[in-house]
Amino acid sequence: MSVMCREVVENIIGYIESELDGETLRDLEAHLHECPECLEFVNTYKKMLEMAGKLRERSFVSPEVREKLKKVLQSKLKSSSHLET
Amino acid sequence: MQFFKKIKDVLSTLGERESSLTDEELVEQFVKTGDHEAYYEIWQRHGGYVYNLAYRITSDHHSAEEVSQEVMMQLIQKLDTFKGQSKFSSWLYRVTANASYSFLRQRKKYEKEVGLESYAPYDDNGTLMGKIMPKAWSDRPDSFLFGKESMEIIERAIGELPDSYRVVFVLRDVEGFTNVEVAETLEISVPAVKTRLHRARLALRDKISDYFMEWDKEKK
Numbered sequence: 594m595s596v597m598c599r600e601v602v603e604n605i606i607g608y609i610e611s612e613l614d615g616e617t618l619r620d621l622e623a624h625l626h627e628c629p630e631c632l633e634f635v636n637t638y639k640k641m642l643e644m645a646g647k648l649r650e651r652s653f654v655s656p657e658v659r660e661k662l663k664k665v666l667q668s669k670l671k672s673s674s675h676l677e678t
Numbered sequence: 679m680q681f682f683k684k685i686k687d688v689l690s691t692l693g694e695r696e697s698s699l700t701d702e703e704l705v706e707q708f709v710k711t712g713d714h715e716a717y718y719e720i721w722q723r724h725g726g727y728v729y730n731l732a733y734r735i736t737s738d739h740h741s742a743e744e745v746s747q748e749v750m751m752q753l754i755q756k757l758d759t760f761k762g763q764s765k766f767s768s769w770l771y772r773v774t775a776n777a778s779y780s781f782l783r784q785r786k787k788y789e790k791e792v793g794l795e796s797y798a799p800y801d802d803n804g805t806l807m808g809k810i811m812p813k814a815w816s817d818r819p820d821s822f823l824f825g826k827e828s829m830e831i832i833e834r835a836i837g838e839l840p841d842s843y844r845v846v847f848v849l850r851d852v853e854g855f856t857n858v859e860v861a862e863t864l865e866i867s868v869p870a871v872k873t874r875l876h877r878a879r880l881a882l883r884d885k886i887s888d889y890f891m892e893w894d895k896e897k898k
Contacts (some may be wrong), residue, residue: 599804606876634799634883636816640823641883644832645851647824650718651833653733654726658743662729665747666721669754670714 597624601631605638701766709758717757721750724767728774734848737837741785745778752777758837772863779864782841792840794877799884813887831893832847835885843878849876 601621607613608621625632697704707716726751733742752773758770800806815823822828822857836844836852845864849855850871857875861868 598806599800602798602800602880605879606872614801620769628806630808630810632851633810633814634806634815637810637814637887638879638883640816641832641881641886642851644823644828644886645836646828646854648734648833648836648852649854651829652726652730653739653742654729658729658739659879660724661743662746662750666718666725666750669747669751670717 597621598628598631601625601634605635606636609639609642667677687697702762705757705760705766709760717754720753720766724770725750727771731771731774731848731853732778732781734836734852735775735845736782737844741781743780745774745781748781749774761882771853772859773844775853775863779845782845786841794840794843794874794881796879797877799880804852810887813891815887815890816891827893828890831889832882832886835889838885839878839881843874843881846871846874847878847882853878 597620600617601608601624604617604621608618613621625635671674697716699707699716699719701720701723704716704720707713708720713836729742729746732745732749733739736745753770760766778801799809801809814825836847839847846860848858849863850857855863857868857871860871864871
C-alpha cells in the first residue's frame, strides 16, 4: 500500500486527465478502493481545481484603482508619440 | 489648445461610450491613425482583466497597479506588433502574464526563492497514512466550498505559493491556459510547466486543508 500512495500522488494529473495506461489505471483504482487517505486526496484535489476555476469570476478592481488607472492612462497617452501626430 | 480640448472631451466620455467595433478593428484603428479613442475603448474593455490577472500573479495590489501601468505603456508602444494570429484578448492576456512574471523576476532578482521541487504529501515510506483524513474536507457542501470564505481561503493559499509556481498555477488552473501557452508565455519548457504545476497543486491542496482546519477551530 505504501508504494501505491506515492503512485497515486505522482500520477494524479494523468489520472484526472484520463491519460493513464490501462494497467496503471486499474492498479490505481484498486488502491483507491481500499485506501481512504488516497481517495480523500483525489477528491480534495479535484475540488481544489474546481474552486480555482471559479476564481476567474472574482474581480479585485476597486473604483479607486479604476480611477487611478484612468488618470495614468490619460497621462501616458498625452505623452505618447501617437498624440503628437 | 484645440488638440487638448479634444483629449479632454474624450476623457470626459471615458466609461460612457461603447464602440460596436471588434477588438481587432479598434487595434487596427489605433495603429493606423493613432486614434486615442480607440485605445481608450480597448482599455475600457480589458483593463479590469489586466489588473485582475496581474493581481493574481503578483498577489499584491501595488504590484498589480505597476504591472497594469507597464502593460498600458507596452500596448501604446507595441500594439502594431499584434499580428492578428490569435484573438486580441488572448494576445493581451499573454502580454500581461509575461509582464507580471517579468515583474516578479525583477523583484526577486537578489532573493533566493523557496522551491517546491521535492514537495510531496506522503512520508518517507511513500504512504499518506494519517496525513489526509484528519484534515478531510471533500464532503463539504458546494455552498461552503464555493462561498466567499472558501474563495478567500484559496486566494490566500495561492498567494503563499512561491512566485514561479504561483504564476504557473494561476495561468493554467485559474485562467485556463494550456501547458503550451503557459510555456510560451513564461518562456520555459512544457516539462518545466508540468513539474511546477504538479508541485504547486500538491502544496496548494495541503495549504487549503490546513486553512479549513484552522477555520473550523476558529468557528468552534
